[in-house]
Amino acid sequence: xxxxxxxxxxxxxxxxxxxxxxxxxxxxxxxxxxxxxxxxxxxxxxxxxxxxxxxxxxxxxxxxxxxxxxxxxxxxxxxxxxxxxxxxxxxxxxxxxxxxxxxxxxxxxxxxxxxxxxxxxxxxxxxxxxxxxxxxxxxxxxxxxxxxxxxxxxxxxxxxxxxxxxxxxxxxxxxxxxxxxxxxxxxxxxxxxxxxxxxxxxxxxxxxxxxxxxxxxxxxxxxxxxxxxxxxxxxxxxxxxxxxxxxxxxxxxxxxxxxxxxxxxxxxxxxxxxxxxxxxxxxxxxxxxxxxxxxxxxxxxxxxxxxxxxxxxxxxxxxxxxxxxxxxxxxxxxxxxxxxxxxxxxxxxxxxxxxxxxxxxxxxxxxxxxxxxxxxxxxxxxxxxxxxxxxxxxxxxxxxxxxxxxxxxxxxxxxxxxxxxxxxxxxxxxxxxxxxxxxxxxxxxxxxxxxxxxxxxxxxxxxxxxxxxxxxxxxxxxxxxxxxxxxxxxxxxxxxxxxx
Amino acid sequence: xxxxxxxxxxxxxxxxxxxxxxxxxxxxxxxxxxxxxxxxxxxxxxxxxxxxxxxxxxxxxxxxxxxxxxxxxxxxxxxxxxxxxxxxxxxxxxxxxxxxxxxxxxxxxxxxxxxxxxxxxxxxxxxxxxxxxxxxxxxxxxxxxxxxxxxxxxxxxxxxxxxxxxxxxxxxxxxxxxxxxxxxxxx
Numbered sequence: 001x002x003x004x005x006x007x008x009x010x011x012x013x014x015x016x017x018x019x020x021x022x023x024x025x026x027x028x029x030x031x032x033x034x035x036x037x038x039x040x041x042x043x044x045x046x047x048x049x050x051x052x053x054x055x056x057x058x059x060x061x062x063x064x065x066x067x068x069x070x071x072x073x074x075x076x077x078x079x080x081x082x083x084x085x086x087x088x089x090x091x092x093x094x095x096x097x098x099x100x101x102x103x104x105x106x107x108x109x110x111x112x113x114x115x116x117x118x119x120x121x122x123x124x125x126x127x128x129x130x131x132x133x134x135x136x137x138x139x140x141x142x143x144x145x146x147x148x149x150x151x152x153x154x155x156x157x158x159x160x161x162x163x164x165x166x167x168x169x170x171x172x173x174x175x176x177x178x179x180x181x182x183x184x185x186x187x188x189x190x191x192x193x194x195x196x197x198x199x200x201x202x203x204x205x206x207x208x209x210x211x212x213x214x215x216x217x218x219x220x221x222x223x224x225x226x227x228x229x230x231x232x233x234x235x236x237x238x239x240x241x242x243x244x245x246x247x248x249x250x251x252x253x254x255x256x257x258x259x260x261x262x263x264x265x266x267x268x269x270x271x272x273x274x275x276x277x278x279x280x281x282x283x284x285x286x287x288x289x290x291x292x293x294x295x296x297x298x299x300x301x302x303x304x305x306x307x308x309x310x311x312x313x314x315x316x317x318x319x320x321x322x323x324x325x326x327x328x329x330x331x332x333x334x335x336x337x338x339x340x341x342x343x344x345x346x347x348x349x350x351x352x353x354x355x356x357x358x359x360x361x362x363x364x365x366x367x368x369x370x371x372x373x374x375x376x377x378x379x380x381x382x383x384x385x386x387x388x389x390x391x392x393x394x395x396x397x398x399x400x401x402x403x404x405x406x407x408x409x410x411x412x413x414x415x416x417x418x419x420x421x422x423x424x425x426x427x428x429x430x431x432x433x434x435x436x437x438x439x440x441x442x443x444x445x446x447x448x449x450x451x452x453x454x455x456x457x458x459x460x461x462x463x464x465x466x467x468x469x470x471x472x473x474x475x476x477x478x479x480x481x482x483x484x485x486x487x488x489x490x491x492x493x494x495x496x497x498x499x500x
Numbered sequence: 501x502x503x504x505x506x507x508x509x510x511x512x513x514x515x516x517x518x519x520x521x522x523x524x525x526x527x528x529x530x531x532x533x534x535x536x537x538x539x540x541x542x543x544x545x546x547x548x549x550x551x552x553x554x555x556x557x558x559x560x561x562x563x564x565x566x567x568x569x570x571x572x573x574x575x576x577x578x579x580x581x582x583x584x585x586x587x588x589x590x591x592x593x594x595x596x597x598x599x600x601x602x603x604x605x606x607x608x609x610x611x612x613x614x615x616x617x618x619x620x621x622x623x624x625x626x627x628x629x630x631x632x633x634x635x636x637x638x639x640x641x642x643x644x645x646x647x648x649x650x651x652x653x654x655x656x657x658x659x660x661x662x663x664x665x666x667x668x669x670x671x672x673x674x675x676x677x678x679x680x681x682x683x684x685x686x687x
């Protein structure tokens with residue numbers, strides 16, 4: 001028997017959702033500062049309108065649903081999944097008011113892509129977009145990368161046990177520090193330190209590249225936010241190709257890799273435990289999968305003679321591969337070049353890289369390295385069991401911060417999430433094919449959306465069917481939250497309709 | 501009929517003369533035809549495309565245009581990035597932007613580049629198109645031989661949108677009301 005949710009459930013969900021919405025509204029003050037600094041009047045008004053709508057909505061919700069009770073697991077999960085949808089709609093308001101989007105659906109696509117750190121874009125005439133709106137596009141990646149709930153936890157929650165439930169619901173199943181609020185604040189500390197360093201590095205490279213100082217640092221901040229949070233938006237329509245600069249590419253590669261690293265690993269690096277980098281199962285798996293996929297991609301590109309020299313092949317191939325593997329989506333080629341020039345083998349290699357992703361508890365999406373490592377260890381254990389005598393005790397262990405013995409529970413969890421991701425990639429590809437796109441194109445774009453990557457082979461355009469846009473929005477949402485809170489929301493809705 | 505005349509014209513032994521059966525009109529027609537053919541053949545051998553080619557056409561058929569001299573036109577956007585004696589200018593034709601590698605001296609004509617507050621100069625470039633430029637790490641780019649400003653850019657001053665301003669004020673009133681009501685009820 002399914003139990004119908006009671007009023008208390010709804011009030012609890014509404015109250016904490018309202019708090020997160022107020023938090024989101026307050027973050028909109030940042031682009032207002034940018035708008036004032038650059039003297040952009042109408043964009044500033046767009047954000048004032050959006051803040052007011054968001055705060056009104058948040059205040060009404062917290063008032064109507066006021067409660068002092070803590071969240072249970074189900075409520076925590078639903079708050080998270082709904083928070084991402086509401087953030088998508090409310091975050092879309094200022095962008096829609098800019099007039100650079102053809103429909104509100106396109107704007108919602110953009111904001112979900114931003115919050116989920118995907119990077120697929122439907123903006124029109126990006127090269128004439130205001131600094132204010134452009135900054136917001138990148139800021140939502142920064143907020144989404146840390147986690148919308150993590151933002152709220154860091155600044156608006158003084159500590160309650162429900163915090164951990166929301167934290168887990170946002171696909172962060174590891175605590176860096178014993179207290180989840182302290183963990184959230186540590187994530188912000190790491191991000192802010194890197195933000196300053198990354199902006200300085202990219203800004204200086206920009207100046208050396210011949211950009212105006214103000215533009216160099218503005219681009220530096222935007223590109224850092226999108227690269228560290230493995231997002232993929234850029235301030236100009238040409239993506240990273242705009243800069244025509246090897247140093248810029250090198251710095252962004254370093255930032256993308258930093259973004260793909262587990263925050264727990266960051267903590268150990270910060271505390272001087274550098275050995276962890278070489279011992280950790282995630283970094284080892286990442287190294288191996290990068291090498292493997294690059295090898296396949298290089299064979300594909302060299303067979304077709306896509307690039308005239310090996311060094312050029314390495315520069316173009318490695319950049320797109322790291323960008324895809326870390327889930328960033330930065331490109332130094334045009335979208336159609338993937339299809340027209342890269343060939344099937346290279347395309348399959350980069351699709352695999354996108355599907356694998358980066359570290360757990362990082363800003364990347366996709367299956368993630370820890371799960372791939374666990375699946376490999378499970379396979380190894382099973383093969384050992386077959387080969388060795390029956391009485392032999394087969395034990396497999398892996399190193400992730402500490403030595404951990406492999407258990408069936410971990411293997412099952414890794415397999416389930418992997419299966420869910422593979423299904424999500426496949427479903428999106430089927431929808432793409434239903435609209436007449438070729439198989440490989442559809443799979444590439446679907447994997448890019450569901451794994452929150454942002455590389456595009458040209459399907460993502462304003463002219464694509466609305467159903468496909470909605471499919472990609474749902475994929476980005478489910479992929480970012482790693483399913484559990486999405487499944488809980490679906491279960492909750494079923495209980496509302498069919499429960500007794 | 502035309503085919504037979506061409507065959508006649510191409511045969512050196514049958515160069516028309518006043519005594520031949522071909523009329524003066526036929527002779528002129530033949531000359532024009534030969535000139536036309538020569539022009540087309542010369543055009544192809546010089547690998548030059550006189551009409552501006554769109555960015556979509558260049559990107560989608562990059563192999564076809566690779567290494568050829570093309571004409572491309574677009575709005576200068578973003579920064580003019582000077583690199584030694586050369587510079588990068590990105591030109592957007594409304595669909596995509598393509599990087600143009602040109603001599604620093606050529607950039608002096610470009611006064612406006614596209615941004616939120618400016619429409620950039622529209623520039624026509626004649627240059628060599630590279631699908632994967634070996635000099636620039638495999639970038640798809642265009643090495644300019646010459647550029648010409650086809651339409652000047654301008655500043656686009658911002659006007660206050662009164663509708664938005666009024667909406668801000670109305671929503672501010674509602675927000676204050678909600679806040680006051682919330683505070684009263686909390687007490």
